[in-house]
Amino acid sequence: MPKVSVIVPVYNVEPYISKCLDSLADQTLKDFEAIIVNDGSTDNSQKIIDDYTKAYPNIFKPFTKKNGGQSDARNYGLDRATGDYIYFLDSDDYIDETTLEKMYNKAIEKDFCIVASDFEHVYDDSNQNKYISADVPHDLYTIDEIKSLMINIYGVTTNKVYKKALFESERFKKGVWYEDIEILYRLLPHAKTIGIIKEDLYKYYQRQSGNIMSIYNAHVYDYVDNMNGLVEYYKNNDLYDEFYPELEYVYVRYILATFIKTAAQFEKDEYKKAVNIAIENVRKTFPNYKKNKYLRGSRKGFYLKHFNKFLAQLVYTVKKKRNKG
Secondary structure, eight states, X not given: OOXXXXXXXXXXXTTTHHHHHHHHHTOSOOSEEEEEEEESOOSSHHHHHHHHHHHOTTTEEEEEXXXXXXXXXXXXXXXXXXXXXXXXXXXXXXXXXXXXXXXXXXXXXXXXXXXXXXXXXXXXXXXXXXXXXXXXXSOBOSHHHHHHHXXXXXXXXXXXXXXXXXXXXXXXXXXXXXXXXXXXXXXXGGOSOEEEXXXXXXXXXXXXXXXXXXXXXXXXXXXHHHHHHHHHHHHHTTOTTTTHHHHHHHHHHIXXXXXXXXXXXXXXXXXXXXXXXXXXXXXXXXXXXXXXXXXXXXXXXXXXXXXXHHHHHHHHHHHHXXXXX
């Protein structure tokens, strides 16, 4: 049984996948498997996968499936993973050669359920690369520490290693965008301990593809659907009362901040529609959120507490000016 199963969903990433697979082939940890799930690519990604599998048959386990999206590909990999721990790597990103060894050693050091690392935003111009914190301040051993973490944690799954048992009854939500945020907040209440490595072990490539959200895309509304589904999950799994302040803050933060700022790239009429949907959902789901303890003493808290249509218009104006600049 391998120590770690790395799950790599692949869809039309021919220009990037070799760097990703090279980073796996070069790992200092040798006892791991890389489950490569080709999710119906129509470019030459499969040929590259075949070449690496032939060169490194003890590492790469290739699979092909009909296109179903990244969540479906990750779930497909989870169903076939045999490692003690799970690590997700996107096929246009890559990792430091020591990543799996450091993450695994940290995980078994004190039996952590999740271990996170900081990461790096990587650009075509290396002078623009940025060190990004995972916003995990230190190793966490209590439920109160994990509750506090839920307020600020960077909402991605790809810079973390997880005990496989966390996914025993959990899978990514299919057919949506922003599925990382949704599943991360389903997993966190079940994690008894979380470790952190303060190194940029995950390399998150920033594609220079222009403003792809400048036109309407219905998937932006997945933020709202995902947050509403998360509330139902907490209710159905007897987590709602225990995690109420944290869930309330996360819900409001992602709908009034992240969702609104993403929707601000739409044309004005669609943006107004998004603002109305955001306000209506918050009012219906957490009508008394302005009393939330996590809103105190921060600029983000002030923004969330005082959010209204006038402030939404200001967000829209600033976003449009930045895009033109």
